[in-house]
Amino acid sequence: MDSRGEKDFEKFSKIAVKFYDYITRGTLIKRQNEEIAQFLISKITTGNLLDVGTGPGRLFIEISKLKSDIELYGLDISNSMIEQAQKNLKNKKVNLRVGNIEKTEYEDNFFDIITATGNLFLWDHPQECLEEIRRILKFNGSTYLFETYNDYDEHEYKIALKSTLKKESIPRRILIPYFLNNQLDFTYKKSEIEKIINQTSFKNSYNIDKIKLSGLPIWLKIELKKTNHN
Numbered sequence: 478m479d480s481r482g483e484k485d486f487e488k489f490s491k492i493a494v495k496f497y498d499y500i501t502r503g504t505l506i507k508r509q510n511e512e513i514a515q516f517l518i519s520k521i522t523t524g525n526l527l528d529v530g531t532g533p534g535r536l537f538i539e540i541s542k543l544k545s546d547i548e549l550y551g552l553d554i555s556n557s558m559i560e561q562a563q564k565n566l567k568n569k570k571v572n573l574r575v576g577n578i579e580k581t582e583y584e585d586n587f588f589d590i591i592t593a594t595g596n597l598f599l600w601d602h603p604q605e606c607l608e609e610i611r612r613i614l615k616f617n618g619s620t621y622l623f624e625t626y627n628d629y630d631e632h633e634y635k636i637a638l639k640s641t642l643k644k645e646s647i648p649r650r651i652l653i654p655y656f657l658n659n660q661l662d663f664t665y666k667k668s669e670i671e672k673i674i675n676q677t678s679f680k681n682s683y684n685i686d687k688i689k690l691s692g693l694p695i696w697l698k699i700e701l702k703k704t705n706h707n
């Protein structure tokens with residue numbers, strides 16, 4: 478295998494990005510981002526926040542609706558994604574940058590909080606990416622990764638998906654399950670994610686919870702804490 482996915486995203490065409498942007502405009506992804514935004518704002522209300530693999534920037538739209546003085550930063554490996562995010566966020570103050578999280582130009586200890594949704598499973602060198610995240614995170618800061626996982630409860634998922642999709646437009650009712658199921662086939666098992674983290678400096682300071690986003694029981698919330706000891 479050439480790449481787990483990041484290289485495909487790096488070459489994403491403008492048309493593919495438009496298509497991705499269309500899917501993320503639906504109620505399912507909006508609710509997902511609202512829930513993540515509310516969670517992040519419950520953790521910090523000032524300081525620097527980085528969204529890794531920000532895609533079309535939908536998380537920032539939801540964060541901007543909540544009252545906070547947070548400085549927002551978004552990174553994505555795809556130039557076309559960042560162009561789309563710039564369009565979607567044109568009236569908002571967000572620092573967007575094209576780049577791979579494996580090696581960035583952010584300063585050491587710069588971010589109070591780092592987040593990423595649906596990202597780790599695409600990284601070709603996840604341990605290196607996590608070490609880079611640790612470098613740019615402040616001491617006592619946390620990273621929250623929201624990742625789908627492969628050994629979820631299929632029965633529970635199917636029932637929840639049916640109900641969540643009722644609020645979607647007809648095209649998205651077809652497209653979302655197609656893309657989501659492909660993603661779920663390809664994501665790591667929870668134990669594989671633990672194995673990756675155990676090979677990094679976060680090995681003694683992480684926590685993984687099974688959660689629902691947008692009603693779907695397919696998500697892990699992975700907290701990685703940077704302490705003076707790791």
Ligand SMILES: C[S@@+](CC[C@H](N)C(=O)[O-])C[C@H]1O[C@@H](n2cnc3c(N)ncnc32)[C@H](O)[C@@H]1O
Pocket residue numbers: 482483486487501529530531532533535552553554555558576577578579593594595596599600601
């Ligand atoms: C599945 S999409 C998720 C987008 C967004 N977080 C969301 O929830 O809608 C994954 C995004 O991560 C980006 N990405 C993948 N690997 C990356 C890497 N190594 N560094 C930075 N961005 C990456 C892709 O270009 C893509 O925009």
